[in-house]
Amino acid sequence: MTGPAHRAEIVVDLAAVRHNVRILKDLVSVDGPVQLMVVVKADGYGHGMVEVAAAARDAGADWLGVATLDEALALRAAGDHGPLLCWLTATGDDYAAGVAAGVELTAYSVAELEEIAAVGGARVQLKVDTGLSRGGAARDDWPAFFAAAAALEDAGRITVTGLWSHFVASDEPAHPANDAQEAAFREALALAEEAGLEPEVTHLANSAATLLRPSSHFDLVRCGIATYGLDPAPGTSPRIGLRPAMTVRARLVMSKAIAAGEGVSYGHTWYAGEDTTVGLVPVGYGEGVPRAAGNTASVWVEDSLRPIRGRVCMDQLVVDLHGELPRPGTEVVLFGPGDLGEPTAQDWAEAVDTISYEIVTRIGGRLVRRHVDAEVEGTTR
Structure with a gap:
């Protein structure tokens, strides 16, 4: 980032x-x-x-x-x-x-x-x-x-x-x-x-x-x-080249190992089926991340999809890092245009049974919003 x-x-x-x-x-x-x-x-x-x-x-x-x-x-x-x-x-x-x-x-x-x-x-x-x-x-x-x-x-x-x-x-x-x-x-x-x-x-x-x-x-x-840049009728609209304008991202706070059988987050709604590693992302429903995204949505870390494990909390969520231990500060993309394989707002909408309108409109809270211009700067990152 x-x-x-x-x-x-x-x-x-x-x-x-x-x-x-x-x-x-x-x-x-x-x-x-x-x-x-x-x-x-x-x-x-x-x-x-x-x-x-x-x-x-x-x-x-x-x-x-x-x-x-x-x-x-x-x-x-x-x-x-x-x-x-x-x-x-x-x-x-x-x-x-x-x-x-x-x-x-x-x-x-x-x-x-x-x-x-x-x-x-x-x-x-x-x-x-x-x-x-x-x-x-x-x-x-x-x-x-x-x-x-x-x-x-x-x-x-x-x-x-x-x-x-x-x-x-x-x-x-x-x-x-x-x-x-x-x-x-x-x-x-x-x-x-x-x-x-x-x-x-x-x-x-x-x-x-x-x-x-x-x-x-x-x-x-x-x-x-x-x-x-979001599709108003997913699966039905013609492809006319619209580009999603919003990317939501964070920095990994920490990563750590957990053993098979250990539960994650409030209520232990998910247990590790095998030894793995998890990462802490400092966003939650206080930032408009749907609580229903727990165990349903994924984020993007180091060029891979990482599923959210357990319940989304007010200030943070936990993702499965599949045995890897990225350093604190590693970029996490919740959703973006999808160009690199990261989830899109539509992916999140489908994960929590809503529409992309709600995903992008509700996101905010303590998040900082920054505007860039790829035509001038050459990048959206």
């Missing part, structure tokens, strides 16, 4: 982010003038929101997307001035600050529209629920929702700039919800037009739909996980 002598760190390659954004822009450009929104919510899926946003803009991202108004305002404070959509506001949020910062706000209901309109001058996108049963106006409310938006726009109190929705199962191309939702979204577009609305952008596709469902691209696609 080069660079500062951190015991454990997250390394994010911004060159990989730019590479992925360019690939995604090229992919949707075959459909004509389709814009790309890069989603940087949840601190850029654990990669660093401000840094990822700047890299995405450099690579040509037309829009950025965030969940909360605080995230949007943090991007503006960091110097971003491009199109920016926020979609998860709540009663009492400082809509005025968002409007003043040029953030486009999302409304789910007539009541929210009126609260935003009270500020004056807001650029608003309307979200409709086409089957996810989460945020967005319910189907029975669409006529009143669109009529209210049109009346507020006619009165000069808001400008309706977009209409959008979100897929239920775009990572499962054969799922019947996909066709049903796209049909519902087209119905919403028609009803909005009947109400006199002319949104500048309409969008439905997330990362998986961007890769798998061209018919859903409309004016804009929203790419989150694909931006970070």
Whole structure:
């Protein structure tokens, strides 16, 4: 491990982010003038929101997307001035600050529209629920929702700039919800037009739909996980050359021999079947390492996969070194791009029965995050 002598760190390659954004822009450009929104919510899926946003803009991202108004305002404070959509506001949020910062706000209901309109001058996108049963106006409310938006726009109190929705199962191309939702979204577009609305952008596709469902691209696609180089539909997505941007690594604290029959970590959920050696890695669930990774996931030490033995603790975990005794300070890679054979975030997701989104977003805690640029520095290490 080069660079500062951190015991454990997250390394994010911004060159990989730019590479992925360019690939995604090229992919949707075959459909004509389709814009790309890069989603940087949840601190850029654990990669660093401000840094990822700047890299995405450099690579040509037309829009950025965030969940909360605080995230949007943090991007503006960091110097971003491009199109920016926020979609998860709540009663009492400082809509005025968002409007003043040029953030486009999302409304789910007539009541929210009126609260935003009270500020004056807001650029608003309307979200409709086409089957996810989460945020967005319910189907029975669409006529009143669109009529209210049109009346507020006619009165000069808001400008309706977009209409959008979100897929239920775009990572499962054969799922019947996909066709049903796209049909519902087209119905919403028609009803909005009947109400006199002319949104500048309409969008439905997330990362998986961007890769798998061209018919859903409309004016804009929203790419989150694909931006970070992770597959939104493992085993189904076409290989388009995305590169994982995140590597998580640590330094071995110690290694030692244990005899056959000895147990490891809390509860002795694993016993050595033969004499072996184990190593102590100074990360645990306090850093966001899933506790369920005990006895299921592996790490990379000295060019070999080393399985985690026993339960993951708050601050540390133990790995099987198969009889070897690496020196303290030896690099341990929890997951990375996989270029050298190290586990990937997807490998970890499969090991603990979750999705790669959760693996990269939850990792952090006491880990130091460091950004590198392989295009400039020639290395991600």
